[in-house]
Amino acid sequence: MTRRTMIEAIRDAMDVSMERNDDVVVFGEDVGFFGGVFRCTAGLQKKYGPSRCFDTPISEAGIVGAAIGMAGYGLRPCVEIQFADYVYPAYDQIVSEAARIRYRSNGQFTASMVVRMPTGGGIFGGQTHSQSPEALFTHVAGLKTVVPSNPHDAKGLLIAAIEDDDPVIFLEPKRLYNGPFDGYHDRPVKPWSSSDLGEVPDGHYTVPLGKANVVREGKAVTMLSYGTMVHVSLAAAEAAGVDAEIIDLRTLVPLDLETIKQSVLKTGRCVVVHEATLTSGFGAELAALVQDECFFHLEAPVRRVAGWDTPYPHAQEWDYFPGPDRIARALQEVLEV
Structure with missing residues (x-):
């Protein structure tokens, strides 16, 4: 067991998945060399090379569209949308292609992919960096939607999502990235402790999707x-x-x-x-x-x-x-x- 922040737990989930399965690829805006705007992918490109963790153009539709094609070909993309507020250009790809490909192809193809997104407020990001759009995805048949609340669950749920054969929308509350918050804006964020489930198992484990x-x-x-x-x-x-x-x-x-x-x-x-x-x-x-x-x-x-x-x-x-x-x-x- 290692004490980890949610950022570290999410990074560890991708690391474990990439090490276990060469078909897992990670990409998105600034996720490669820079390690992501929140550093969730820091070090992955150096460890696995630019063919498995790489930067993309600023095109959310392109990121998700490429992931759908890769998934149909047998890979397991785990892509990052830099903020949940930026997902709307990719919404048509998610709804019309990723969510429907299993049904449209009568099971010949699946979209075994994860779309990771920082969600919610708490960092004074304003209207374009703070939205919580989960209902836009829960309404769509064919998508799975996950929202972790602590590092232990974040790692286990993300590994389970990457290993799932259907598309998963993985929403990461950025207000929890570096520690839990007691809900009062005039109190500082406290560090994760064992009582907050900040203790995260090393190596591979999963938290089942669909279990509260x-x-x-x-x-x-x-x-x-x-x-x-x-x-x-x-x-x-x-x-x-x-x-x-x-x-x-x-x-x-x-x-x-x-x-x-x-x-x-x-x-x-x-x-x-x-x-x-x-x-x-x-x-x-x-x-x-x-x-x-x-x-x-x-x-x-x-x-x-x-x-x-x-x-x-x-x-x-x-x-x-x-x-x-x-x-x-x-x-x-x-x-x-």
Whole structure:
């Protein structure tokens, strides 16, 4: 076991995968010589050479399109989109080609590829470096969508994604790249510790896609979250003194509905927390599923706590985020019903 930041864990996942399988290739803007804007790929080109880790032109459609072709030919590309906000020029390639190639070819071809993207805010990156577009991918049949919340899961999930035979959208909360955050903007980021699952196994291991993690057991209310908001939900439950059961979804598609059901059937209440805008966010799908599956066991309406329905507000970033205080109010409201 080695203590690693999420950046180091993600880098290690690619390193392990490239060492085990010569078909794994890594490319994107500045990921080769420079090692990526967040240094997630630092040292990979030097170790594996420029034919397996290389820089590309500034063309997201070209990056993803090339990856689809390589995957169809038998390689396993793991490509980086420098910020999730930049993925839109490649969206047609992802939706129309990568997600559909297995079905269109009747199983003759698959898109065994991963698209890595830093996602979310917390670095004062403004509107073009801070979006959380996960719902744009969870809506598309044929894609898998992953959002880790800690280094241990980031490494295991990324290795599993690279080894998967279908396209995986791998969203990396950049607010967690160098350590967890307790949700208050006036407190410093603390270093990873063993209690934050910062201990990462060396070598090869996987975290199964489609399996959630109960990070805090409780009986009063179920909290569903992923990525950065897992840590903020933990802070909110502690601040409110609520016996909340907090589930880190880890994989949005496929979704571990069974773990969600077991928890909500026990608690009878549910609060969903995510950083993206409220309307048509993934929280709406979660709320609908809980309503469908657990209706007769619910003691209160399902509540969602999310970002505002506005373009990302640079100057009001920390008000836009669901913080512990806003989440704590939602917890109290469902408990008072």
